[in-house]
C-alpha cells in the first residue's frame with residue numbers, strides 16, 4: 001500500500017541550507033531504462049497485476065521448477081486474479097502448482113491474493129515475523145492501529161482534516177481488500193530458501209514496513225527481489241510502523257538502502273516498476289535525495305519551536321494537501337535524528353510535538 005503523489009514540490013533549495021541542489025520532489029522519479037535479461041539460474045516470470053489505487057501496478061514473480069515459487073501475490077481483485085491465473089497458465093503451469101509463496105512484506109497489494117491461492121492449493125506462505133500481524137490480524141484490529149497512527153500525524157502538526165481524509169481512504173481500502181490468513185511460516189535475515197537449483201537468501205530490509213525483506217541469489221552481484229524497499233519509476237518511502245512498540249521507519253529505511261549497496265546486486269526485481277538494471281546508481285540517487293532533504297531540515301531549523309508540518313511548509317512552501325504527510329513524516333524522522341545527535345531538542349505539549357535547534 002505504498003502511496004504515491006502527483007504533487008510536485010518546489011525544487012528551490014532553502015537559502016540557508018547551503019546544501020547541494022538536486023532535483024528534490026515527491027515522488028522521487030527515476031528515468032526508466034530497458035530491463036536487461038539477467039541470467040538467473042532459473043527463469044523468472046514477472047506478472048504485473050493491476051491495482052485500484054494510483055500506484056504503479058504491482059509485480060509478482062513466479063519461479064517455476066522443482067519448487068514452483070511465487071514472490072508476492074497482488075491485490076485481491078477479480079482482474080488481478082484473472083491476470084495471475086492466465087499468466088501462470090500461459091507458461092504451462094497452474095495455480096495449484098505453486099508450492100511456496102514468499103511475501104516481501106504485508107501490504108495488501110502484495111498479500112491480497114494469497115488467501116485466494118490458498119483456497120486452491122495448500123501452499124507454504126513465508127513472511128518476516130515483524131509483518132505477520134499485517135496478514136493475520138483481524139481487520140478491525142488493523143483499523144485500530146491505523147487510527148492510532150493517524151494521531152501521530154496530527155501530533156506532527158498536520159491538520160485533523162487532512163489526516164482524516166488520508167486515513168479514511170486507507171481504512172476503506174483495508175476493509176475492502178484485506179482478508180486475514182490463518183497462519184504462515186517465518187523467514188528472516190540469513191535464511192536460505194531452496195527453490196531447487198536456486199538458493200534465495202533472505203535479507204532484512206526494514207523501513208517501508210518493519211518486516212520488509214529482500215531476497216538475493218548468491219553472495220554478491222546477484223539478482224535482488226526488493227519488494228517495496230526499492231521500486232522503479234518512483235521512490236519508495238519509509239512508513240510509520242503501525243505497532244506502537246516498533247518505532248518508525250526512516251532511519252532503518254536508510255540503513256536498509258545502504259545494505260542493498262553492500263550486497264552489490266546486478267539487477268533488482270522491484271515490487272513496482274521495471275527491473276532495475278543499475279542498482280548502484282539507483283540506490284545512490286535515493287540516498288543523495290535523502291542526504292539533501294536531511295541537510296535542508298538541518299539548515300531550516302532555528303531556535304524557535306516548530307512542528308514537523310510547519311517546518312515542512314518552510315522548506316517546501318508549495319507542498320500542500322494530503323500528500324504532504326509523506327514529507328512531514330520524513331522531516332519528522334530527520335528532526336528526531338538531529339535530537340539523537342544532540343543538535344536539536346523536542347517537546348510534546350498541547351498534543352503537538354515541536355523541535356528547535358540547540
Ligand SMILES: [Zn+2]
Nearest residue numbers: 001002109228
Ligand atoms: Zn507495493
Ligand SMILES: [Zn+2]
Nearest residue numbers: 001002107228
Ligand atoms: Zn508496500
